[in-house]
Amino acid sequence: MNKGKQRSIGNIAGIVGIATFISKIVGLVREQVVAAAFGVGAVANAYAYAYVIPGFLLILLGGINGPFHSALVSVLAKRDQKEAAPLIETVTTLVTAILLVVTVVLIVFAGRFIDLIAPGLDSEVRAIAIQQFQIMAPLAVFAGLVGIGFGSLNASDQYWLPSLSPLFSSLTIIVGVGGLYWFLGEEINDPEYVKLGGVVLAVTTLLGGVWQWIAQQIAQMRSGISGFRLRFDWAREGLDDVMKVMIPATLSSGMLHINVYTDLFFASYLPNAAAAMRYANFVVLTPVGIISNVILVPFLPVFSRLTEPDKWDELKLKIRQSLVLTGLTMFPFSAIFVALSEPIIRIIFERGVFRADASALVAPVLLAYGLGMFFYLARDVLVRVFYALGDGNTPFKISILNIFLNAFLDYILVRSFEVQGLVFATIGVNVISMIIFIFLLNRRLNGLPLWEWAGVFSILVVASVVSGIACRAIHEGLTYFWGDDGFVLQFINLSVASVGAIALFLTFGKLLKLPELELLFNRVLAKLKR
Structure with a gap:
């Protein structure tokens, strides 16, 4: 939404980074609690x-940088604030009706969905999974509402609460x-008690999504950009623009997440593979989530304002800037995760029922995920x-191709690398x-x-x-x-080695005299002087 004063990219990145960091740290504690309680068991x-x-719906529809968020920001950033509330309420009404049916x-077909995702499960794990699935099904509705809230608040230049709100879900768990x-x-x-544990885990997950939506709704109402009002104004100006981006973007991102189903299909035939992938993936997504929000959230409105041909030179510079920032942040983390996968898993998860045998299972998966961090985030930037x-159609078409490519790579690589092969397949798809x-961008923007x-x-x-x-x-x-x-010694060893790796990497970057690195250093120093 057009406002008299726009925040700078650096200011937005700082707000989003701090808030997301807090959310991710609380999320890490959540995973530690789950690991300590349940390990890699049933x-x-x-x-x-x-x-x-x-979870796919919560990430797809309700996540920062998801299609709902992206569609609303890209449309509302070009409109006056007074047009926001009616349009947001119309979108909310339409989306809620659809997701209630979903x-x-x-709920009705929970058993069939679980069998489709994981045909290789034993009877005990299958029964628990079906019950948990039914309990968490209403997250579909709240995922859509949370995604709309993210986009609405960001478009009105509010970044703190949207970036912080995921911690509400973690706290309930x-x-x-x-x-x-x-x-x-x-x-x-x-x-x-296994069944009780499964129920508690599912119920708290659902309540966390509800709490996240309530917090956003309060902020929207206070800002005057939306309320609880149902609005069936399908002819509302701007609705077509939102749907033009939202529908193909949702389908595109949805196709991408079908790759997760494919991975879990193969994982269901490997002992404890799903839990190992979950824990390792979360460790990687902690820095990826923080950095992705810092990069993608402030850059998306900027990209949207530079789409006219006479602004393409500046758009190219912003694309380069976002990709180089991605590399400067992701590559050192990749180096650390690949080099120290086992010590990282030990220090994060080894407590309660999560012991050395579980670390030995999860660590190689973390190593594999670490190799693909840059490609995961850089693909999202593009x-x-x-x-x-x-243009939401081009990503959608490519995502369809990716489904078949991922299934083929899964089938080939799982034979040689087992669980790691599933991760390597995902990396190949992203590359x-x-x-x-x-x-395609090189052709569309007259050369890069x-x-x-x-x-x-x-x-x-x-x-x-x-x-x-x-x-x-x-x-x-x-x-x-x-x-x-x-x-204490494990933490010291891990910390010193990690700081050494980051310092060495940044030294290389300094020698390159990258403007993005200079900008990063200047902003960090400015923050420290305050």
């Missing part, structure tokens, strides 16, 4: 499958599961450029998608400085490899010098 495995569709279908574990201890995995250009997106970009990223890749080797060497040296017995 409840955790069942939940990994039961949460696939409800919820009923999910921490309180519910943590409370149950407090009373039952490791008996929570006793056959007599997709948002197409959304800003008002190929990036190549296609860049090729691809050779210049290739040179920059080649050096960043080399810097990442060198940093990873140094990270491993530092950690092994410290472990040899004073051991790693106890949490």
Whole structure:
């Protein structure tokens, strides 16, 4: 929405980064509580499958940078604020009606959905998964409402609450599961209590989504940009513009998440694979989520304002800036996760019923996820450029291709690498998608400085490899010098090695004299001086 004063990209990134960091830290505590209570046992495995569709809808529809958020920001950023409330209420009414039908279908056919996702489950895990799935099905409605809330608040230049609100969901799970574990201890995995544990985990997940929506709704009402009013004004100006982006973007992102189903289909035949993928994926998504919100949230409105041909030169600069920032933030994390996957899993999860055997299962999966961090986020950056250009069809078409490509790669790679193969397949899909997106943008924007970009990223890749080797060497040296017995020594070894890797990587970046790195340093210093 057009306002008299627009926040700068740096200001938005700072707000989003801090709020998202807080949410992700609380989310990490949530995963630690779940891991301590259930390990990689029946409840955790069942939940990994039961949460696939409800969680997919929450991420797809309700997430920052999701299609609902992207569609509303791209449309409302070009309109006056007085037009917002009626349009948002009309979109909310339409979306809620559709998602209520989806919820009923999910509840009635829960068993069939679980069998479709994971045909290889044993009877105990299947029964728990079906019950959890039915409990969490209403998240479909709240996912849509939360996504609309994200887009509405961001378009009105509000970033703090939307970025912070996911912690509400995490807190409910921490309180519910943590409370149950407090009373039952490791008996929570006793056959007599397993079903109860599964119910508590599912109920708190649902309540967390409701709480997140309520918080956003209060903020929307106070800002005067939306209320509880039902509005059936299907001829409302702007509705077609929203749907023009929202529908293909939803389908496109949905097709991308079908790859998750494909992965879990194969994972259901591997012991405890789903739980291992869940824990490892969350560790990777903690920094990815923070950085993606810092990069994508402030850049999407900027992309949207530079879509006219006379502004394409500036658009190209912003695309480069967002991609280089992605590389500067993701590559060092990749180096750390690849070099220190086992120590990271040990220090994060090894407590309660999550022991060394579980770490040995999860660590190789974390290593695989670490290799693909840049490609995951960079692909999302390029997709948002197409959304800003008002083109949701191109990402949708590519996502359809990705479904078949992912299934083929899963089938090939799972034979040689088992659980890691499923992650390698996803990385392959993201790499190929990036190549296609860049090729199409190069044609559409009358050329991109691809050779210049290739040179920059080649050096960043080399810097990442060198940093990873140094990270491993530092950690092994410290472990040899004073051991790693106890949490304190493990934390010191991990922290020193990680800081060393990041410092070495940034030194490479400094030698390149990247303007993005200089900008990053200046903003950090400015924040520290305040």
